[in-house]
Amino acid sequence: MVPCIGVHRNLACLVRAMGGVRWKSSLRPAPLLTATPVRALIDEQISIKGRFLPPQCPVTVCAQMHSDDGDLWEAFAHYNTNADGTVNLTRDHSVGGSYFGCEPMGLFWGLQPAPGSREGLRLRKKNVETPYVMLMSLLEGHVSPSERQSTELAAITTERWYMAPGVRRIEIRQDGVVGTLFLPPGPGPFPAMLDLWGMGGGLVEYRSALFASRGYASFSLTYLGHKDLPGPQTCINVGDSYFKSAYHILQDHRQVCADRIGIIGLSFGAYLSLRIATQAAVKPSCVISINGPVGSTIKVDADGRSKSFESYQKHMVYDDQGHVSFKSMSLPANIIPETKVKIEHIACPLMYIVGEDDKSASSMENANLIEESLRDAGKSQLFTLLSYPGAGHLIEPPYTPNSRLSLWSFKPKKLFTLWGGHPAPHAAAQEDSWKKILDFMESHLTR
Amino acid sequence: MSHTVPPVVSVVPSRALVDETFKVAVQNLPPGSPVTLHSLHLSEDKDFWEAFGHYISDHRGTVSLAEDFSFGGTYTGKEAMGLLWSMRPVPGSREGLRLRKMNVCSPLLVNISVYSGHVEEGFREQAPLASALTERWYMSPGVRRMEVREKGVRGTLFLPPGPGPFPGLLDIWGGGGGLLEYRSALLASHGYVSLALEYFSAGELKSAEIEFNYFETAFNIVSEHPQVIPDRVGIFGLSLGSIVTNYLAAESSVIKPRCCVCISGIHVYPRGATLKGFYRALVSNTHKMRVDENNHEIWRDMVLPIPDDLSQKLDVGKINCPMLLVNGRDDQNWPTVECAEDMAKMMRAAGKEHLLTRIEYLDAGHLIEPPYSPHFRATKFIKDSTKEKAILLWGGQTKPHSDAQEDSWNKILAFLQQHLYSSQTLKAKAKM
Numbered sequence: 001m002v003p004c005i006g007v008h009r010n011l012a013c014l015v016r017a018m019g020g021v022r023w024k025s026s027l028r029p030a031p032l033l034t035a036t037p038v039r040a041l042i043d044e045q046i047s048i049k050g051r052f053l054p055p056q057c058p059v060t061v062c063a064q065m066h067s068d069d070g071d072l073w074e075a076f077a078h079y080n081t082n083a084d085g086t087v088n089l090t091r092d093h094s095v096g097g098s099y100f101g102c103e104p105m106g107l108f109w110g111l112q113p114a115p116g117s118r119e120g121l122r123l124r125k126k127n128v129e130t131p132y133v134m135l136m137s138l139l140e141g142h143v144s145p146s147e148r149q150s151t152e153l154a155a156i157t158t159e160r161w162y163m164a165p166g167v168r169r170i171e172i173r174q175d176g177v178v179g180t181l182f183l184p185p186g187p188g189p190f191p192a193m194l195d196l197w198g199m200g201g202g203l204v205e206y207r208s209a210l211f212a213s214r215g216y217a218s219f220s221l222t223y224l225g226h227k228d229l230p231g232p233q234t235c236i237n238v239g240d241s242y243f244k245s246a247y248h249i250l251q252d253h254r255q256v257c258a259d260r261i262g263i264i265g266l267s268f269g270a271y272l273s274l275r276i277a278t279q280a281a282v283k284p285s286c287v288i289s290i291n292g293p294v295g296s297t298i299k300v301d302a303d304g305r306s307k308s309f310e311s312y313q314k315h316m317v318y319d320d321q322g323h324v325s326f327k328s329m330s331l332p333a334n335i336i337p338e339t340k341v342k343i344e345h346i347a348c349p350l351m352y353i354v355g356e357d358d359k360s361a362s363s364m365e366n367a368n369l370i371e372e373s374l375r376d377a378g379k380s381q382l383f384t385l386l387s388y389p390g391a392g393h394l395i396e397p398p399y400t401p402n403s404r405l406s407l408w409s410f411k412p413k414k415l416f417t418l419w420g421g422h423p424a425p426h427a428a429a430q431e432d433s434w435k436k437i438l439d440f441m442e443s444h445l446t447r
Numbered sequence: 448m449s450h451t452v453p454p455v456v457s458v459v460p461s462r463a464l465v466d467e468t469f470k471v472a473v474q475n476l477p478p479g480s481p482v483t484l485h486s487l488h489l490s491e492d493k494d495f496w497e498a499f500g501h502y503i504s505d506h507r508g509t510v511s512l513a514e515d516f517s518f519g520g521t522y523t524g525k526e527a528m529g530l531l532w533s534m535r536p537v538p539g540s541r542e543g544l545r546l547r548k549m550n551v552c553s554p555l556l557v558n559i560s561v562y563s564g565h566v567e568e569g570f571r572e573q574a575p576l577a578s579a580l581t582e583r584w585y586m587s588p589g590v591r592r593m594e595v596r597e598k599g600v601r602g603t604l605f606l607p608p609g610p611g612p613f614p615g616l617l618d619i620w621g622g623g624g625g626l627l628e629y630r631s632a633l634l635a636s637h638g639y640v641s642l643a644l645e646y647f648s649a650g651e652l653k654s655a656e657i658e659f660n661y662f663e664t665a666f667n668i669v670s671e672h673p674q675v676i677p678d679r680v681g682i683f684g685l686s687l688g689s690i691v692t693n694y695l696a697a698e699s700s701v702i703k704p705r706c707c708v709c710i711s712g713i714h715v716y717p718r719g720a721t722l723k724g725f726y727r728a729l730v731s732n733t734h735k736m737r738v739d740e741n742n743h744e745i746w747r748d749m750v751l752p753i754p755d756d757l758s759q760k761l762d763v764g765k766i767n768c769p770m771l772l773v774n775g776r777d778d779q780n781w782p783t784v785e786c787a788e789d790m791a792k793m794m795r796a797a798g799k800e801h802l803l804t805r806i807e808y809l810d811a812g813h814l815i816e817p818p819y820s821p822h823f824r825a826t827k828f829i830k831d832s833t834k835e836k837a838i839l840l841w842g843g844q845t846k847p848h849s850d851a852q853e854d855s856w857n858k859i860l861a862f863l864q865q866h867l868y869s870s871q872t873l874k875a876k877a878k879m
Contacts, residue, residue, distance in 0.1 A: 029868050029869055030611070030612060030613055030614060030638075030676060030679075030868060032638050032868060033609065034638075036467075037460045037462065037463060037467070038464070038587045038588055038636075039460070039462035039463070039582075039584070039588065040460065040462075041460075041461070044460065051868075052868050052869060133588065135589075135608075137609070152609070152610045153610070154609045154610070155589075155608050155609035155610065156587070156589060156607075156608050156609065157587070157588040157589025157608045158588065159462075159588045161462070164461045164462075164579075164580075165461050165462060165556070165580040165581060165582045166558075166578075166579060166580030184455075184579075185578055185579055185580045186456070186560075186575070186577045186578040186579065187453075187574055187575065187576075187577070187578070188453060189453060190453070191452065213461075215455045215457070257451075257452065257453075260452065445452075446452045446455075446474075446475060447452070
């Protein structure tokens with residue numbers, strides 16, 4: 001029989017006294033954890049609240065999910081419930097865990113690989129047609145996620161989507177171009193974006209999926225490291241004519257407004273975005289370049305194709321743990337002059353985004369170079385610079401975790417590359433820059 | 448640059464639970480232009496349902512349903528959710544349709560489009576300016592659905608995610624029969640273990656041998672579930688299910704619901720009778736059934752006048768738990784408001800009036816369901832006696848009925864949370 005215990009006994013004490021057996025009684029309400037909305041787009045805020053908890057009690061809120069590769073990622077934060085027995089992540093302050101202070105989305109951008117995971121992981125959604133399924137739990141006391149089983153008070157499941165309902169995903173293999181087109185629902189025609197990524201290669205779809213969820217046709221393009229591209233996967237075997245063809249595929253699509261196309265690129269993709277925009281052959285309405293150089297240290301032929309990557313070995317700098325930084329590759333002094341874009345030829349608004357803790361590219365130096373060139377050309381009014389202290393190289397859509405470093409290659413042995421960025425400032429940079437990117441696109445593509 | 452950026456319609460959030468609101472907005476319209484916002488849904492029965500509102504864009508070319516007025520269509524005024532609750536079958540549809548989601552594991556898909564001008568008809572023959580798709584869910588992710596076939600009880604149990612234990616609900620529908628899961632799925636999404644109960648198939652009430660211990664057994668399946676707090680289980684009934692709820696609350700010595708919600712219920716019931724017996728008594732009054740100008744059947748007089756003879760009524764004075772009664776004053780199927788008045792009298796006489804909360808809505812009908820679902824003034828019903836399909840008049844006018852659905856659902860959830868989640872003890876309540 002359960003002995004009679006005073007109503008005001010602290011919940012944590014109670015469970016310890018009972019040896020972990022739950023005390024079922026009408027005197028003890030069940031705690032309730034809610035998330036609103038439970039199904040959200042990646043860039044939407046989710047409001048998490050716990051209710052019917054004892055007042056002024058330590059609790060932990062914890063998030064766990066599996067990546068597309070099956071790795072477990074988790075985040076947690078320590079709170080104290082207030083006098084009415086509630087915890088509210090949009091109002092309350094974390095006093096420990098993956099983040100501190102009032103961070104409504106901290107459990108999402110603060111995700112890290114669970115202890116015991118493989119090294120150098122980076123969270124990237126490969127299949128954008130399914131959501132991230134996240135288990136959010138409310139735990140008793142200030143504990144870590146590994147203690148979830150024995151301390152769980154309540155839990156809910158949330159889904160986070162890159163694709164809104166009705167968005168269409170279309171694989172493009174046309175005119176030698178390899179990519180994926182995302183179209184918003186409806187007849188269109190839609191303003192559009194060409195979406196470019198870095199030298200990690202492959203076909204990265206998630207940012208395009210989000211743009212389509214926000215009303216833009218968006219074409220994710222690959223130029224390196226994809227089986228459907230010509231030549232060895234370790235070289236860039238496509239040149240200016242490839243990107244021009246890709247732009248035309250977008251422009252000629254009956255559901256795209258031919259004269260409302262922008263280009264966005266991260267890292268080497270930022271270089272490509274500037275190169276495409278300044279080559280006169282196409283006329284984008286705006287360009288967004290993130291953490292990328294104005295030129296390349298890779299020898300390229302006249303058409304922009306790379307011969308090999310040997311030439312950049314000399315610019316690879318290793319730290320004392322053997323991790324490589326590519327940063328000096330993009331220093332203006334090290335750029336091969338013939339590859340340098342003629343930035344003064346740009347004819348549309350340009351937004352350049354810098355992470356000041358970028359360990360992979362010399363973003364600040366390139367930003368300054370672009371700013372100078374445009375000033376000299378009398379085109380300062382086209383230039384917008386966003387610069388974020390503490391943010392790293394991988395400035396991506398918001399509420400997703402940053403990796404300070406990740407696995408770059410594993411032959412002949414594992415090599416990790418540095419990206420930089422500290423969790424909280426990088427998260428703030430992603431959140432702020434995403435809003436500004438969408439506003440910039442709205443200004444120049446929809447008005 | 449061309450000046451013809453096409454309009455964009457947005458629905459935020461694009462994926463929501465059916466009782467959550469959304470914000471519908473259109474941008475990039477020419478300023479001051481008349482447009483029509485239109486919703487379209489293809490039901491599981493393959494019928495098309497639609498709603499529409501006539502708007503005028505502002506100087507920036509924007510329309511926002513949260514702020515702007517509709518001047519025509521299936522709803523008027525400032526109605527953020529009008530495109531859902533005012534839906535009706537498209538012209539040319541079969542008569543007497545009712546929109547009910549049977550598969551709760553998939554969402555209701557609603558297409559929201561904007562058309563140029565103030566359009567009244569022929570939406571599918573013209574191209575919209577823009578459209579968006581929104582998902583409306585009865586189930587949160589992580590809610591578990593389990594079929595129950597235990598101790599003779601048939602139903603579906605919905606469990607919230609998490610370790611529990613949770614408060615529970617027995618969810619009892621009306622005389623239409625069958626197994627309706629959507630309210631239980633939604634209640635589980637709000638943190639209640641909820642058992643949607645089937646107690647006879649459609650059209651089988653007359654022959655169904657239902658004794659009340661069927662419901663007591665069902666109640667105990669919930670209260671004895673390892674993830675349910677045994678003394679925090681309530682009962683939720685609609686229509687015939689409310690009679691069952693009143694009966695259990697008053698007469699059962701086996702179960703003790705913590706609280707009850709009765710929508711559109713009555714207490715006129717021969718004491719000690721089975722449901723079959725109740726039905727026989729009801730049907731003996733068919734001479735009192737009326738029809739309206741459309742030949743739709745009005746059943747409310749079959750229960751009137753409310754008898755003074757206590758043996759013809761449930762002994763509601765014996766109820767010992769908080770009761771929330773939700774009724775529509777335009778209920779044409781049962782005289783629920785008159786019965787609620789009589790119930791209050793009986794409970795007052797027994798000193799139990801503090802347990803009763805009565806909510807009545809002017810111009811709401813019988814079928815008070817979760818919010819934003821369309822209103823049905825009259826729908827097909829399988830008549831037990833002849834197995835023929837008649838059309839029953841439920842009552843209610845669309846706008847006030849929809850307001851009643853939205854308002855009552857908030858009040859129901861607050862009531863359930865108060866009695867099943869919070870730690871406060873029972874307090875005397877004033878009648879609303």
